[in-house]
Amino acid sequence: MMRAGAVAMAVLAGPAQAADYYFCWIGANDYTMTGAMSVVHSAINKPIITAPDVTNxxxxxxxxxxxxxxWSLANRAPTDTWVLNFDPATNSFLPGDASPLGYTQGWNADGTATDCGPGGFGFNSGNYAQDFCLNGKWIEESGIAPETVFVVGQSPLDASCNFYPPTS
Structure with a gap:
């Protein structure tokens, strides 16, 4: 069984226009999250990839x-929180409160994890915890230590953070 708070990510090189990343987060109390993002190729050598560098x-x-x-960028409303900080050198999302905002990841959830709205879902990594927002409410029981690092792997993952076998 995977340890609570362990986080796995996977990366798969994309076409010349973008790099595709796949990730999985394991929170507390059987909460997990899977995701994917595409980063413009020109940003891959930046010290930190931020939200404007992400196309999907x-x-x-x-x-x-x-x-x-x-939640997705395709469905993002203008008022949705969208903060992302990713280190391409280590293939990891920055944890904790490394940014001046007090949170380094705000994916439809700000530092209070209460702004995802009715019917909404979001994730944040801040100075108190990494956790979920669901239906406009902070899901405190999902939270893990803010310094927990997202780790990189090689392919997409399922809800239990198991790697899918690569396909040709």
């Missing part, structure tokens, strides 16, 4: 293996 982004949250919500 989607996340799906799970509790006990069942989907509880999703």
């Amino acid at each position: 982004f989607q996340i799906t949250g799970f509790h006990q293996g069942f989907p509880i919500g999703s």
Whole structure:
């Protein structure tokens, strides 16, 4: 069984125009999240990739293996929180409160994890925890230590953060 708070990510090189990343987060109390993002090729050598460098982004949250919500750039409203900090040298999302905002990841959830709206889903990594927002409410029981690092792998993952076998 995977340890609570462990996080796995996978990366798959994309076409010349973009690099595609696949990731999975394991929170507390059987909360997990899978996701994918595409980064413009010109940003791959930047010290930190940020939200404007991302052309596709989607996340799906799970509790006990069942989907509880999703969010994507394709459905992003102008008021949705969208903060992303990714280190391409280590293939990891920056954890904790490394940014001046007090959170380094705000994917439809700000530092309070309460702004995802009715029917909404979001994730944030801040100075208190990494956790979910669901239906406009902070899901405190999903939270793990803010310094937990997302780790890189090689292919997409399922809701339990198991790697899918590569296909040709």
